[in-house]
Amino acid sequence: MAAQPPRPKLPPLTALRAFEAAGRLGGFTPAARELGVTPAAVTAHLKTLEQSLGAALFERHPRGVALTDLGARVLPDFTRAFRQLDAAMQRLEGEATPGLVRIATTADLAQLWLSPRLPRLRRAGFQVIPVPVESPGAARGLADLGLFLLPGAGAEAPLIAVSAPGPAAGLMALDPAFTLSLAGAAGDWARWAAAAGIPAFRPRGPVHGSAALALEEAANGAGLLVIARPLAEAALAQGRLIDPYGIAAESGLTLALWPLRDLAPDSAPAQVLAALA
Amino acid sequence: MAAQPPRPKLPPLTALRAFEAAGRLGGFTPAARELGVTPAAVTAHLKTLEQSLGAALFERHPRGVALTDLGARVLPDFTRAFRQLDAAMQRLEGEATPGLVRIATTADLAQLWLSPRLPRLRRAGFQVIPVPVESPGAARGLADLGLFLLPGAGAEAPLIAVSAPGPAAGLMALDPAFTLSLAGAAGDWARWAAAAGIPAFRPRGPVHGSAALALEEAANGAGLLVIARPLAEAALAQGRLIDPYGIAAESGLTLALWPLRDLAPDSAPAQVLAALA
DNA sequence: TCTTAGGCTAAGAAAAACTTAGGCAAGAAA
DNA sequence: TTTCTTGCCTAAGTTTTTCTTAGCCTAAGA
Numbered sequence: 001m002a003a004q005p006p007r008p009k010l011p012p013l014t015a016l017r018a019f020e021a022a023g024r025l026g027g028f029t030p031a032a033r034e035l036g037v038t039p040a041a042v043t044a045h046l047k048t049l050e051q052s053l054g055a056a057l058f059e060r061h062p063r064g065v066a067l068t069d070l071g072a073r074v075l076p077d078f079t080r081a082f083r084q085l086d087a088a089m090q091r092l093e094g095e096a097t098p099g100l101v102r103i104a105t106t107a108d109l110a111q112l113w114l115s116p117r118l119p120r121l122r123r124a125g126f127q128v129i130p131v132p133v134e135s136p137g138a139a140r141g142l143a144d145l146g147l148f149l150l151p152g153a154g155a156e157a158p159l160i161a162v163s164a165p166g167p168a169a170g171l172m173a174l175d176p177a178f179t180l181s182l183a184g185a186a187g188d189w190a191r192w193a194a195a196a197g198i199p200a201f202r203p204r205g206p207v208h209g210s211a212a213l214a215l216e217e218a219a220n221g222a223g224l225l226v227i228a229r230p231l232a233e234a235a236l237a238q239g240r241l242i243d244p245y246g247i248a249a250e251s252g253l254t255l256a257l258w259p260l261r262d263l264a265p266d267s268a269p270a271q272v273l274a275a276l277a
Numbered sequence: 278m279a280a281q282p283p284r285p286k287l288p289p290l291t292a293l294r295a296f297e298a299a300g301r302l303g304g305f306t307p308a309a310r311e312l313g314v315t316p317a318a319v320t321a322h323l324k325t326l327e328q329s330l331g332a333a334l335f336e337r338h339p340r341g342v343a344l345t346d347l348g349a350r351v352l353p354d355f356t357r358a359f360r361q362l363d364a365a366m367q368r369l370e371g372e373a374t375p376g377l378v379r380i381a382t383t384a385d386l387a388q389l390w391l392s393p394r395l396p397r398l399r400r401a402g403f404q405v406i407p408v409p410v411e412s413p414g415a416a417r418g419l420a421d422l423g424l425f426l427l428p429g430a431g432a433e434a435p436l437i438a439v440s441a442p443g444p445a446a447g448l449m450a451l452d453p454a455f456t457l458s459l460a461g462a463a464g465d466w467a468r469w470a471a472a473a474g475i476p477a478f479r480p481r482g483p484v485h486g487s488a489a490l491a492l493e494e495a496a497n498g499a500g501l502l503v504i505a506r507p508l509a510e511a512a513l514a515q516g517r518l519i520d521p522y523g524i525a526a527e528s529g530l531t532l533a534l535w536p537l538r539d540l541a542p543d544s545a546p547a548q549v550l551a552a553l554a
Numbered sequence: 555t556c557t558t559a560g561g562c563t564a565a566g567a568a569a570a571a572c573t574t575a576g577g578c579a580a581g582a583a584a
Numbered sequence: 585t586t587t588c589t590t591g592c593c594t595a596a597g598t599t600t601t602t603c604t605t606a607g608c609c610t611a612a613g614a
Contacts, residue, residue: 013291028560063612080365084361085358320593340580
């Protein structure tokens, strides 16, 4: 049975989602990140949509885009609709597999903080799966809980310096070459050094992109690593690393675990949230 | 810039839409009709969806399908969400091209009833486009107004018999071979003949699938055609056809024109509705 | 001036969606 | 009973959509 009319052509859902994300986030590039595609794909979607509409949704500026009047007027409707759709999908997935809890987090937090806590939760009957995302914003509709280091008041994630255990390490004077740094955490060393009373200290050692890797290096004796304590706790507890100076600095970050959607009081996500908090 | 994780995999929107339609309409086949695809496509979507979910949404019975408990529980959420999405899309299209009015109707009504009325509306600044659909249900989200012959109380669409003008035609006794019938309107001749006082009359002439074609044939003198008056009015007004017997029978159908969504009071669709009613 | 951010385009590749064709089981019709 | 019809399923193959890669362009900021 073929469709009689050439093609009724219902609204291009994918393109609409691209529009919604781009409008809400204020650009094609962040939208692409959220959707998990390249910016070129978003460009193409918007082009299609505007063409089929016969009207522009964004003004193109050389440095970015801005919603047109029309775009701004209709965006909230789409945001609402997609939020409802996401919520419905979440509910469906939740009800389809009771006990399932998805936690959106970074790869580092998943490996270093969440992973050690999973066995206990699994034994309690929860099927916890970490969903790796780049930022809290990208978690939209993908998970029940979010776990991130966020800029925030609490001093719950202090910076500490860690190194391999052994008598020598802790006693050495600070050597700029005997350091390990994390990419994207440029200020951490400065903050810690200031707290340690050496404001002018500049690390010169290798920079790692992954906290897990940097910790591994540190455990192998490659240098002194400044890192948020929650990420190092497991290794400290195992004795693979030590905190030779015992100096903690404010990181300005808090380890936050919070619901990404409304949770039914006794649902699996709510229970896991309570268990981890 | 490639997406880091293999693929965050947002919900398969097309499959969700198939689920929603199938759930709401109570079967895969009607859903396929509404979506303008074959039933096999709907089957495949549901299979994908249920597989990725790890749970069944429909119980398969040999004669059809029924929502499972889970499916029934979540369906309303999806219906609501998609309705909102459709509404947003409608609003977007409406605002993008002011003056645009889409009327969902059958090919016959579009050609025979709507088409003659379009020039006046076009001159009034409305861009009216008929959207051909098979049934009112399939119009969901595709148009602003619906125009159909519906089973209904009013006698607004009586059946009449028409033929080519000329002295002989009207005077002839009824000849079963000198008839034209419409496919899908099996009872029409019987009703009209009953009203004419010839209850046992059975037409034997050719059967046409399209009212427009049948009217054309009748105008060419091929026979007597029983048809709902609204469809023949234009040809009668032009003198291309006559109503030789002057006998009208109840068709049980009413020509209905109604809004398929909420219309803003002074919007183009509302004005066109008022002008046509 | 150089660099960077953000978007655009074209071409080709990958993945999703759809159709066709045939099959099966149960209720309806003969 | 037998036959027909309805509604869904499966497999194979094709079309359409969606996405990525790679290179270009403009303006703002260092």
